[in-house]
Amino acid sequence: MALRSGIYIVPTNRWYIERTVWFIAGLVLLAATVLARVVNPLWALVIIATGAASVTVALTGFCVVGNVLRRFGFVPALGDRSRSSAWYFMQTDAWYLERRIYLAVGINISIASVLSIVHSPWWLAFTGFVGVAMVWFAGTGFCIMANGLYWLGAEPRLAPAPDRCEAEQSVPRASSQI
Numbered sequence: 001m002a003l004r005s006g007i008y009i010v011p012t013n014r015w016y017i018e019r020t021v022w023f024i025a026g027l028v029l030l031a032a033t034v035l036a037r038v039v040n041p042l043w044a045l046v047i048i049a050t051g052a053a054s055v056t057v058a059l060t061g062f063c064v065v066g067n068v069l070r071r072f073g074f075v076p077a078l079g080d081r082s083r084s085s086a087w088y089f090m091q092t093d094a095w096y097l098e099r100r101i102y103l104a105v106g107i108n109i110s111i112a113s114v115l116s117i118v119h120s121p122w123w124l125a126f127t128g129f130v131g132v133a134m135v136w137f138a139g140t141g142f143c144i145m146a147n148g149l150y151w152l153g154a155e156p157r158l159a160p161a162p163d164r165c166e167a168e169q170s171v172p173r174a175s176s177q178i
Helices: 017-038 041-060 064-071 097-118 121-140 144-151 164-170
Strands: none
Touching: 017 041, 017 064, 017 097, 017 121, 041 064, 041 097, 041 121, 097 121, 097 144, 121 144
């Protein structure tokens, strides 16, 4: 992996399965975080379940929510075309950027949730931040963690929008003479 510059933004021109999963997971994280803080700390178990589902998607490609969305007519952007068309599986042939996001998010929110139960409810601030970031990611295509992985050289599968800075550098400029 080679370091790179630029900004990585996923396509937002349509609601494909993975983008919708990020949106739904973000809403679930936000709701469970609020419920764990306001109602009962054991609501953090919903966050742990969301984290476990995210890790499962990263490791196996199988996503329960993705399969429900497929039944509703959503089309995958990262679907595994070598598997049966009846079920949705995300591609697992390589550790590409988007797959790493599923793994990192799942591990981090699970750890923060356990810490919120056994150590301090302040750890819910992290899960709330991740929930907001996931909804933001689904809405705008921009994710802080995705860009960090992108800058470190992780290869994305979803085509990023062209970087304005790189596009401007490739256009020859007319010299100005006074």
